[in-house]
Amino acid sequence: MVKANGKAGNGPVPAEPILSVRNLRAYYQMQYFGIDREVRAVDDITLQVNRNEIYGVAGESSCGKTSLIKTIAAANRPPLNVIGGSVKYSFLDRDIFRMSEEELSRVRWKHLSYIMQGSMNVLNPVRRIRKSFIDFAFRHINKPEREFFDIVARHLERLRLSPSVLKAYPHELSGGMRQRVTIALATICRPEFIIADEPTTALDVVVQKDVLAMIREVQQEMGSSILFVTHDMTVHANMADRLGIMYAGRLVEEAPTREIFANPLHPYTAHLIQSLPRIGDLSPKKALPGAPPNLSDPPAGCRFHPRCPLAMDICRRENPALTALRPGHRVACFAASSEVRPVSEIRETVPPKVAEARS
Amino acid sequence: MSDLLIVDSVTKSYAFGGLFGRGTFKAVDNVSFTLEAARPEIFTIVGESGSGKTTLARMILNLIAPTSGTIRFRGTDLNAIRGSRARMDFMRHVQPIFQNPFEVFNPLKKVDHYLFMTARRFAGASKTAEVEAHADAALQKVGLSLAEVKGRFPHELSGGQLQRTAIARALIPGPSLLVADEPVSMVDASLRMSIVNLFRTLRDDLRVSIIYITHDLATAYYISDRIIIMQKGVVVESGPARQVLDNPQHPYSILLKESVLSPETIGEGILGLARHTGEGPPEASAEGGAATRTLAQPRSS
Numbered sequence: 001m002v003k004a005n006g007k008a009g010n011g012p013v014p015a016e017p018i019l020s021v022r023n024l025r026a027y028y029q030m031q032y033f034g035i036d037r038e039v040r041a042v043d044d045i046t047l048q049v050n051r052n053e054i055y056g057v058a059g060e061s062s063c064g065k066t067s068l069i070k071t072i073a074a075a076n077r078p079p080l081n082v083i084g085g086s087v088k089y090s091f092l093d094r095d096i097f098r099m100s101e102e103e104l105s106r107v108r109w110k111h112l113s114y115i116m117q118g119s120m121n122v123l124n125p126v127r128r129i130r131k132s133f134i135d136f137a138f139r140h141i142n143k144p145e146r147e148f149f150d151i152v153a154r155h156l157e158r159l160r161l162s163p164s165v166l167k168a169y170p171h172e173l174s175g176g177m178r179q180r181v182t183i184a185l186a187t188i189c190r191p192e193f194i195i196a197d198e199p200t201t202a203l204d205v206v207v208q209k210d211v212l213a214m215i216r217e218v219q220q221e222m223g224s225s226i227l228f229v230t231h232d233m234t235v236h237a238n239m240a241d242r243l244g245i246m247y248a249g250r251l252v253e254e255a256p257t258r259e260i261f262a263n264p265l266h267p268y269t270a271h272l273i274q275s276l277p278r279i280g281d282l283s284p285k286k287a288l289p290g291a292p293p294n295l296s297d298p299p300a301g302c303r304f305h306p307r308c309p310l311a312m313d314i315c316r317r318e319n320p321a322l323t324a325l326r327p328g329h330r331v332a333c334f335a336a337s338s339e340v341r342p343v344s345e346i347r348e349t350v351p352p353k354v355a356e357a358r359s
Numbered sequence: 360m361s362d363l364l365i366v367d368s369v370t371k372s373y374a375f376g377g378l379f380g381r382g383t384f385k386a387v388d389n390v391s392f393t394l395e396a397a398r399p400e401i402f403t404i405v406g407e408s409g410s411g412k413t414t415l416a417r418m419i420l421n422l423i424a425p426t427s428g429t430i431r432f433r434g435t436d437l438n439a440i441r442g443s444r445a446r447m448d449f450m451r452h453v454q455p456i457f458q459n460p461f462e463v464f465n466p467l468k469k470v471d472h473y474l475f476m477t478a479r480r481f482a483g484a485s486k487t488a489e490v491e492a493h494a495d496a497a498l499q500k501v502g503l504s505l506a507e508v509k510g511r512f513p514h515e516l517s518g519g520q521l522q523r524t525a526i527a528r529a530l531i532p533g534p535s536l537l538v539a540d541e542p543v544s545m546v547d548a549s550l551r552m553s554i555v556n557l558f559r560t561l562r563d564d565l566r567v568s569i570i571y572i573t574h575d576l577a578t579a580y581y582i583s584d585r586i587i588i589m590q591k592g593v594v595v596e597s598g599p600a601r602q603v604l605d606n607p608q609h610p611y612s613i614l615l616k617e618s619v620l621s622p623e624t625i626g627e628g629i630l631g632l633a634r635h636t637g638e639g640p641p642e643a644s645a646e647g648g649a650a651t652r653t654l655a656q657p658r659s660s
């Protein structure tokens with residue numbers, strides 16, 4: 001089930017895929033009063049995550065980020081069903097959807113960790129942290145209890161957590177501490193692959209920076225790969241090696257982080273980057289017109305067309321394929337060319353109103 | 360000049376007790392500021408989690424009473440507001456907006472229900488057409504319409520639409536003060552900007568003052584007139600927002616600003632260099648005292 005050469009080595013080995021997702025589709029399939037309804041939250045996604053890499057997934061609320069990674073972790077439950085496609089990890093001998101629950105449970109936490117959105121909740125409120133470590137990792141580490149807790153204590157210390165947290169109940173820890181404990185749990189077995197959904201969104205900026213630094217540090221030390229989801233582009237800017245932008249259930253752009261911030265080719269990405277507020281910047285920022293599409297009845301053609309300043313006729317009819325326009329830079333847009341342009345084209349022309357006058 | 364809101368030396372203490380003794384803990388410690396009626400403004404409160412921001416907001420909303428100090432709204436001590444009529448009258452003028460719109464709306468009730476209920480209670484509307492007109496007018500102010508919202512359940516609206524609907528509901532009584540507790544922390548940058556831009560319009564066009572509680576320094580910079588920075592219940596720095604954030608003085612304000620991630624630091628490994636502080640944020644020196652600039656009205660309107 002798990003391949004022998006599974007464990008990651010140290011040091012960067014460029015572009016060796018550890019996760020390959022092909023044409024993945026997963027829909028929420030429901031019945032309302034006898035009428036079938038489908039929410040196409042993950043619609044034909046193909047991507048690859050390399051060894052030793054942090055791959056970021058960005059996109060607005062409800063675009064399908066959580067649904068995507070739940071499916072990739074094979075943690076989806078009805079009504080979220082896999083409709084098609086494959087998810088292969090290099091350390092598993094077959095597609096994750098072909099594995100039984102029993103086989104999956106042997107892989108979880110040991111090879112593949114999933115830190116869920118609002119994950120401080122994985123900590124059972126009525127069990128001391130120590131018990132959670134037993135629940136998650138004891139059988140994987142497979143050592144006598146004393147030795148096991150030696151390993152746990154050393155791991156906590158490496159993450160600059162005091163082993164005394166083991167005696168605490170979750171509610172006795174601050175939000176930041178709980179999140180750090182969750183990360184310690186997710187990394188104790190040194191998994192090859194970690195999936196993290198908005199791990200710092202609930203934290204204040206000072207604690208957030210600290211937790212992010214901790215995640216990066218363990219990742220580098222263990223040489224694992226991380227699939228990192230957040231709507232916060234400034235977090236991605238500082239965390240991710242590569243970035244995939246999702247819109248309405250689809251991947252619309254993907255490139256190395258620096259490249260995507262410098263040369264966004266999709267108008268939606270350009271908007272996301274332009275709308276970021278910054279200290280010291282009073283230029284007017286405008287939100288996208290319109291609302292995110294309804295995924296049970298998405299717009300035909302390019303799903304972004306009702307809100308796109310560059311939309312053309314073809315966009316209303318056909319779905320642009322995700323194509324590599326520059327090396328390592330894929331984009332799904334009929335208007336995109338390898339030349340850099342959309343940023344300036346969608347720049348707001350609204351006169352600066354209040355901000356300047358006031359400062 | 361008349362004052363809209365006076366927060367005068369307000370403290371809220373909670374008792375804690377346990378095996379190792381008892382004590383009191385000041386969630387809010389001697390906080391004072393004034394909002395003027397004639398100059399609507401966006402007054403921002405920033406600070407770490409647990410620094411007392413929400414406790415302060417709850418006192419201003421008259422949901423809890425200060426342990427000491429007074430809060431006056433249009434000259435009336437909130438402590439003196441007794442009886443349902445007086446309370447209704449206060450709520451007409453001071454409206455809350457909460458962090459997570461999904462928690463505010465009951466998932467089993469259509470969202471228009473809340474708008475209609477508020478219109479009946481506060482705007483004195485009774486006929487269906489009147490009630491709907493009030494709801495629609497409020498929704499128009501936030502860039503929505505009743506046609507878009509009517510008959511929909513909370514999960515059928517996006518987070519941003521739902522938050523704007525929550526703001527529309529708060530506008531129906533015609534308030535002069537909104538208290539918004541982390542209204543944008545759950546949403547992405549684009550929706551975030553649509554909500555803070557809306558606050559600005561409310562201030563300028565409807566002359567509503569807004570107390571904006573956040574830990575997002577970037578939007579605070581973008582829309583606030585004045586700012587106070589809180590740490591452990593104490594205001595450690597205050598003044599005109601741009602001045603404070605461009606050049607913070609107190610060690611905690613400096614740390615806060617340094618912790619803000621920005622897209623400019625791509626690849627600089629700032630997360631690699633961050634120091635681990637073990638438990639929560641490092642203590643800023645307490646003896647530094649508060650760095651207070653003049654909290655006088657900064658805007659020349």
Ligand SMILES: Nc1ncnc2c1ncn2[C@@H]1O[C@H](COP(=O)(O)OP(=O)(O)OP(=O)(O)O)[C@@H](O)[C@H]1O
Pocket residue numbers: 028039041059060061062063064065066067068079117231295514518
């Ligand atoms: N249990 C469910 N039943 C039906 N639809 C659902 C369910 N959970 C999510 N959805 C829908 O699936 C779509 C994608 O949701 P998802 O949670 O994946 O978004 P997200 O990108 O993670 O958003 P956020 O940033 O708010 O966490 C949305 O339209 C959402 O309303």
Ligand code: SF4
Pocket residue numbers: 266267268302303304305306308309310311312315320332333334335336
């Ligand atoms: S394909 Fe058309 S509608 Fe879609 S993003 Fe490109 S220009 Fe806009």
Ligand SMILES: [Mg+2]
Pocket residue numbers: 065066067117197
């Ligand atoms: Mg999510």
